[in-house]
Amino acid sequence: MRIGLVCPYAFDVPGGVQFHVRDLAEFFLAEGHEVRVLAPVDDPEADLPAYVTSCGRAVPVRYNGSVARLTFGPVTSSRVSRWLEDGDFDVLHLHEPITPSASLMALWASSEPVVATFHTANLRSRAMHAANPLLRPSTEKIRARIAVSEEARQTVRRHLGGDAYIIPNGVDTSRFTPDGATTRWSGTPERPTLAFLGRIDEPRKGLAVVVAAMPHILDALPGARLVVAGPGEVDEIAAALDPRVRAATEFLGAVSEDDKVALLRSADLYVAPHTGGESFGIVLVEAMAAGAPVLASDLEAFVAVLGDGPAGLTFPVGDSEALARAVIELVRHPGERHRLRDLGLRRARSFDWNVVAQRVMAVYETVIEGADNSPTESLVRGGLLGRLRWPTRGEA
Amino acid sequence: MSDIDILQVATIIALVVLGAAWYLSYSASRLDRLHAKVEGAVSALDAQLVRRAEASLELATSGAVDPATSLLLADAASEALERHTHQPLSHDPLDGQTFAGREGTETNLTEALRAVLTAETVEELRTDADGPGALSLARVESTALRVQLARRFHNDAVREVRRVRGKAVVRVFRLAGHAALPHPVDFDDDLPPAVVD
Numbered sequence: 001m002r003i004g005l006v007c008p009y010a011f012d013v014p015g016g017v018q019f020h021v022r023d024l025a026e027f028f029l030a031e032g033h034e035v036r037v038l039a040p041v042d043d044p045e046a047d048l049p050a051y052v053t054s055c056g057r058a059v060p061v062r063y064n065g066s067v068a069r070l071t072f073g074p075v076t077s078s079r080v081s082r083w084l085e086d087g088d089f090d091v092l093h094l095h096e097p098i099t100p101s102a103s104l105m106a107l108w109a110s111s112e113p114v115v116a117t118f119h120t121a122n123l124r125s126r127a128m129h130a131a132n133p134l135l136r137p138s139t140e141k142i143r144a145r146i147a148v149s150e151e152a153r154q155t156v157r158r159h160l161g162g163d164a165y166i167i168p169n170g171v172d173t174s175r176f177t178p179d180g181a182t183t184r185w186s187g188t189p190e191r192p193t194l195a196f197l198g199r200i201d202e203p204r205k206g207l208a209v210v211v212a213a214m215p216h217i218l219d220a221l222p223g224a225r226l227v228v229a230g231p232g233e234v235d236e237i238a239a240a241l242d243p244r245v246r247a248a249t250e251f252l253g254a255v256s257e258d259d260k261v262a263l264l265r266s267a268d269l270y271v272a273p274h275t276g277g278e279s280f281g282i283v284l285v286e287a288m289a290a291g292a293p294v295l296a297s298d299l300e301a302f303v304a305v306l307g308d309g310p311a312g313l314t315f316p317v318g319d320s321e322a323l324a325r326a327v328i329e330l331v332r333h334p335g336e337r338h339r340l341r342d343l344g345l346r347r348a349r350s351f352d353w354n355v356v357a358q359r360v361m362a363v364y365e366t367v368i369e370g371a372d373n374s375p376t377e378s379l380v381r382g383g384l385l386g387r388l389r390w391p392t393r394g395e396a
Numbered sequence: 397m398s399d400i401d402i403l404q405v406a407t408i409i410a411l412v413v414l415g416a417a418w419y420l421s422y423s424a425s426r427l428d429r430l431h432a433k434v435e436g437a438v439s440a441l442d443a444q445l446v447r448r449a450e451a452s453l454e455l456a457t458s459g460a461v462d463p464a465t466s467l468l469l470a471d472a473a474s475e476a477l478e479r480h481t482h483q484p485l486s487h488d489p490l491d492g493q494t495f496a497g498r499e500g501t502e503t504n505l506t507e508a509l510r511a512v513l514t515a516e517t518v519e520e521l522r523t524d525a526d527g528p529g530a531l532s533l534a535r536v537e538s539t540a541l542r543v544q545l546a547r548r549f550h551n552d553a554v555r556e557v558r559r560v561r562g563k564a565v566v567r568v569f570r571l572a573g574h575a576a577l578p579h580p581v582d583f584d585d586d587l588p589p590a591v592v593d
Contacts, residue, residue, distance in 0.1 A: 137426060140426070140429070140430060140433075140556050141429075143433065143436075143437070143549060143553070144545070144549045144552075145552065161555065161559070162552040162555050162556070163548060163551070163552060165544075165545060165548050165549075308589070350592070359541065362538065362541050362542050362545055363545055365542070366440055366444070366542055366545045366546045366549060367549065369436075369439075369440040369443060369444075369546075370433070370436035370437045370439070370440040370546070370549065370550075371436055372436070373435065373436040373439035373440060373443075374432040374433060374435055374436030375432050375435055
C-alpha cells in the first residue's frame with residue numbers, strides 16, 4: 001500500500017504528534033508498505049529519515065493558545081501539491097487536519113481517500129467557529145476520523161459535528177519488560193516502595209498529593225519508601241517536607257530510560273497522582289508494561305487507559321486521604337497487587353504499536369474499499385456543472 | 397445617461413445571476429460528492445458484514461468449538477448471510493439506504509459472538525496458535541473490527557449529507573435530485589470483551 005502521512009509540526013522538533021507520525025511510518029515501512037511523510041522542518045541541515053520530505057521551514061506562530069511551529073504560504077502550497085503528485089498515494093493520512101499548516105493544505109489539495117487523526121483535546125472554539133464555513137467543504141473530504149483519546153473525540157464532536165473512532169497512541173512497550181534482577185528499589189514486605197514519576201515542581205504532576213498522603217501511610221506502614229524520579233529543584237521541595245516524610249523519601253532527579261524501567265519493574269506500587277492536563281496516560285501504560293501495579297487519580301484520560309477491567313485502582317483527584325487508604329490496603333494485600341499486575345501486563349499490550357498500527361491499517365483498508373465503491377463523479381453529474389466543484393489539485 | 401444606467405444595471409444583474417448559478421452548481425456537485433461517499437461507505441459496510449458472517453460460519457464449522465457453540469454461531473451467521481443474499485442492497489445504493497432492515501440480524505450475530513466468545517473459549521482457541529480455531533477467531537476479530545469502522549464512517553458520511561440537504565438553498569432548488577435521503581445504520585457492533593484485550 002502507498003501511504004502518505006502529513007505532520008503539521010516541525011519534524012525535527014520533539015513532540016507527541018511528531019513521534020506518533022514517526023512510529024506509525026516506521027511500523028508500516030517495516031511491514032513492507034511504501035510510506036512517505038510530509039512535514040515542515042526547522043533546521044534545513046537536520047538529519048532526517050529518508051521517508052521525510054520537507055514542505056518548508058516552520059515559523060513560530062501563536063495559535064490555539066500556544067506557540068506552534070507551523071508552515072504555510074505559496075511555497076508550501078506548491079510543495080504539498082508536488083508531494084501528492086509524486087506520491088500517488090492509495091491513502092492519505094493527515095494529522096491534526098484543522099491546524100493551519102501542512103495537513104490542512106494537503107486536505108485542500110487532495111483527491112485521494114483521506115483519513116484524519118485528531119490529537120488535540122483543547123481546541124479553542126473561537127478559531128474553529130470563525131473558520132468553519134471555509135473549512136466545511138474540505139473536511140467533507142475526510143472519509144475516516146480517528147481520535148487518539150476520548151477527550152480528542154469530544155473536541156471533534158463539538159467543533160466538526162459527527163463522531164471519531166478512538167485509536168489510542170501507540171507505546172513501544174517492548175522496552176518495559178517486567179522481568180529482571182532486583183534493584184536498589186526493590187521493595188520488601190517491611191520496606192515497600194512507592195514510585196512517583198514526573199517533574200517535581202509541576203503542580204499538575206501531583207507530587208504534593210502523595211507527599212500529603214505520606215504521614216498517614218507512614219503511620220500504618222512505618223517502613224514505606226517513596227521513590228521520586230523526575231527533574232526539578234530537589235533541595236527546595238525537600239526542605240519543605242515534614243522530617244519524617246523527608247526521611248522516607250528518596251529523590252532521584254532526572255533518570256535515564258533504563259533506570260525508569262528498573263524503577264517501575266521493582267516498585268511495589270506506581271502512584272500517578274496527577275491533577276489534570278493529561279490527555280493520554282503514556283506513563284501509566286509504561287508502568288503497566290513494566291509490571292508495576294498502578295494506583296492513579298481518576299482523571300478521564302487515566303480511567304480510559306486503565307480500561308473496564310480496570311487494570312489499576314483509582315482515587316478521587318487530589319484526595320490525599322483516599323490515596324493513603326488505597327496504598328495501605330494494597331501494600332497489605334500482595335494478592336491484590338499480583339492481580340493488578342497481571343491485568344496491567346495484559347492491558348499494556350493493547351497499546352503496543354503492533355496492535356495500534358493494525359487498527360490504523362484496518363481504517364485504511366475500510367476507507368480504500370469505500371472509495372473504490374464510490375461512483376465516479378462523471379457518472380453522477382458531468383459536463384460543465386461537474387467541472388465547477390471545489391478546487392482539487394491542479395485547479396487550486 | 398439612461399443608456400449607461402441600463403448597461404450598469406444589466407451588468408450587475410448578469411453578475412448576480414452568474415454568481416448564483418455558480419453557487420448552485422457548486423452546491424450540487426458538493427452534494428453529489430457527499431452522496432458518492434455515502435454510497436462507497438455503505439457498500440464497504442455491506443462487504444465487511446458479509447466477511448464477518450463468513451468468518452463466524454467458518455469458526456462454527458472449524459471443529460475447534462463445542463457443538464452447542466457451533467450451532468448457535470452457525471445459526472446467527474447463516475441468517476445474516478441469507479438476508480444479505482435475499483435482500484441485497486438495491487443496485488443503486490442511494491435507493492437502498494434503509495439497509496433493508498438487516499440491523500436486527502446483524503445485532504443477533506454480534507450478540508451470538510459475544511455470548512460464544514467468552515474469555516475461556518478465546519483462551520482455548522488461542523492455545524493452538526496455528527490451528528483452524530485460532531485462525532478463524534483471528535478472522536472474526538479482524539472483520540468485526542472492520543464492521544465497526546465501516547459503520548461509523550458510513551454514519552459520519554450520512555450526517556454530512558443530511559446537514560447539507562437541510563440547507564434552504566438545497567431544498568428550494570431541489571439540488572439533491574431524486575437521490576433518497578440516506579439514513580444512519582444503527583445496530584450493535586460491540587466487539588466481544590474477551591477479544592478486545
